[in-house]
Amino acid sequence: MDFTLHIWRQRGREDAGGFVTYPVRGISPDLSFLEMLDVLNEELAGRGEAPVAFDHDCREGICGSCAMVINGDPHGPLRATTTCQLYMRHFADGADITIEPWRAEAFPVLRDLIVDRSALDRVIQAGGYVSVNSGAAPDAHATTVAKQAADTAFEAAACIGCGACVAACPNGAAMLFTAAKVAQLALLPQGQPERVRRVIGMVEAMDHAGFGNCTNHYSCAEACPKEIPVRFIARLNREFLRAALTSREFVELERPHEHEE
Ligand code: SF4
Numbered sequence: 001m002d003f004t005l006h007i008w009r010q011r012g013r014e015d016a017g018g019f020v021t022y023p024v025r026g027i028s029p030d031l032s033f034l035e036m037l038d039v040l041n042e043e044l045a046g047r048g049e050a051p052v053a054f055d056h057d058c059r060e061g062i063c064g065s066c067a068m069v070i071n072g073d074p075h076g077p078l079r080a081t082t083t084c085q086l087y088m089r090h091f092a093d094g095a096d097i098t099i100e101p102w103r104a105e106a107f108p109v110l111r112d113l114i115v116d117r118s119a120l121d122r123v124i125q126a127g128g129y130v131s132v133n134s135g136a137a138p139d140a141h142a143t144t145v146a147k148q149a150a151d152t153a154f155e156a157a158a159c160i161g162c163g164a165c166v167a168a169c170p171n172g173a174a175m176l177f178t179a180a181k182v183a184q185l186a187l188l189p190q191g192q193p194e195r196v197r198r199v200i201g202m203v204e205a206m207d208h209a210g211f212g213n214c215t216n217h218y219s220c221a222e223a224c225p226k227e228i229p230v231r232f233i234a235r236l237n238r239e240f241l242r243a244a245l246t247s248r249e250f251v252e253l254e255r256p257h258e259h260e261e
């Protein structure tokens with residue numbers, strides 16, 4: 001298969017960047033999208049040109065690092081698929097393919113297709129942990145977590161932190177990501193000690209990281225390779241409201257200057 005690639009090249013944060021066109025020829029339909037980029041990079045290196053920088057790690061849909069927008073879609077045109085799970089047979093022979101980095105204020109471009117996604121890490125650091133001693137392994141026949149809660153927590157835990165939801169959102173909001181992380185722990189007994197502090201801290205961190213607000217476009221859920229449903233955002237709103245109404249910590253966060261004095 002032959003393709004004409006239009007790839008965003010940008011040397012660093014301060015560089016204006018722009019699209020560069022590269023033809024690639026004789027590509028096997030069974031190559032993954034990242035392997036196709038590997039072929040291009042070998043050609044570029046052979047010609048003494050700088051390879052296209054892109055993030056990747058597991059290449060099996062687990063790590064969430066293969067962040068790129070393909071023909072306008074985060075992770076490309078297939079639903080529930082990360083870029084590394086996308087194959088060239090999913091494209092028409094002779095197609096033009098546009099490849100860009102995530103576009104969001106909170107994700108500055110570091111180089112070419114690589115963006116700084118540490119804003120998501122800061123949201124996690126603000127509360128995505130449990131400090132309770134969960135004890136020894138329970139008896140095999142014990143049901144320590146109700147089946148429905150366990151299933152829903154597992155559904156939320158499928159989030160791989162890729163940031164496609166942010167890239168797809170016209171506001172650059174990270175609500176779906178934050179909602180998945182908050183819900184995952186709020187549903188489990190281990191997550192109860194920090195439940196209130198967690199949702200307040202993670203929403204605060206999300207706001208400070210420069211993510212936008214949710215205005216119900218639902219583009220996040222459409223782009224999510226793990227199909228995290230938008231109902232988790234409603235759950236996040238409920239968690240936050242509950243915390244705001246009941247928490248002393250929220251009052252302290254709302255009055256930081258008084259607190260400093
Ligand atoms: S919610 Fe989906 S799109 Fe957003 S970071 Fe998690 S896996 Fe990626």
Ligand code: FES
Pocket residue numbers: 055056057058059060061062063064065066082083084085
């Ligand atoms: S490289 Fe890990 S999810 Fe794609």
